[in-house]
Amino acid sequence: MTGKQFIAKAGASDLWERKEAAIMTTSTNGDVAAFAKQMTVDHTKSTDMVKAAAKADGIKAAPPMMSAKQKSDLAALAASKGAARDSLYVTQQKAAHADALTLMQGYSNDGRAKHLKETAGKIAPVVQSHIDMLNKMAM
Numbered sequence: 001m002t003g004k005q006f007i008a009k010a011g012a013s014d015l016w017e018r019k020e021a022a023i024m025t026t027s028t029n030g031d032v033a034a035f036a037k038q039m040t041v042d043h044t045k046s047t048d049m050v051k052a053a054a055k056a057d058g059i060k061a062a063p064p065m066m067s068a069k070q071k072s073d074l075a076a077l078a079a080s081k082g083a084a085r086d087s088l089y090v091t092q093q094k095a096a097h098a099d100a101l102t103l104m105q106g107y108s109n110d111g112r113a114k115h116l117k118e119t120a121g122k123i124a125p126v127v128q129s130h131i132d133m134l135n136k137m138a139m
Contacts (some may be wrong), residue, residue, distance in 0.1 A: 001106070003059045003113035010050050011064025013100050017043040019066075019074055024089050031137050032086045035093075035130075042130070046123050053115035079129070094134050101127045 001009075003080070017039050022037035047064075053059055073092050080088050104124035113116035 001110070001111070003057060003116050004061055006111060006113075007050060007054050007061040007068070008064065009103055010100075010120075010123075011047065011061065011098065012066050012070060012091040013103070014043040014047040014050075015064045016066050016070040020077055020089065020092065023074075025075055027086055027089075028103065029083075029086045031087060035133055035137070036089075039074055039093075039131075040128070042126055046126065049119050049123065050116070051120075053113070056115040057113040059113060059116070060094065061082045069087065086101070090134060090137055094131070097127055097131045097134065101131065 021036040023041070025033055025040070027033040027036065065075040073096075077085060077088055077092065101124060104120045104127055106120075108117060108121035108124055111120060
């Protein structure tokens with residue numbers, strides 16, 4: 001995977017996370033709302049980290065664009081309500097964070113752009129902590 005491909009995937013993931021979180025911060029489930037608020041903070045930070053690393057590596061990347069699946073998942077979440085929305089959010093988040101962890105660990109191990117590789121290694125444990133939080137939520 002090239003540095004540009006990594007940046008595109010990480011950027012799309014962070015953008016999607018923030019858009020989903022914006023919907024979910026109003027959940028009546030306190031755990032879900034708190035998790036969504038944390039996602040806004042953490043995924044804004046990881047975007048900033050990846051941007052800084054890309055700049056340090058001399059890589060110019062296009063603005064992030066969500067995939068068709070991310071757009072579809074976001075639309076499904078926006079259309080749902082109440083406890084069903086909370087459950088859908090947690091299900092989507094578990095899958096997305098598993099993918100994000102694979103992305104970060106993979107680039108951390110095999111990436112060629114020095115600063116992006118280091119950044120992926122710093123982000124991976126944060127993604128793992130999100131997975132741990134999701135697995136503790138009762139749905």
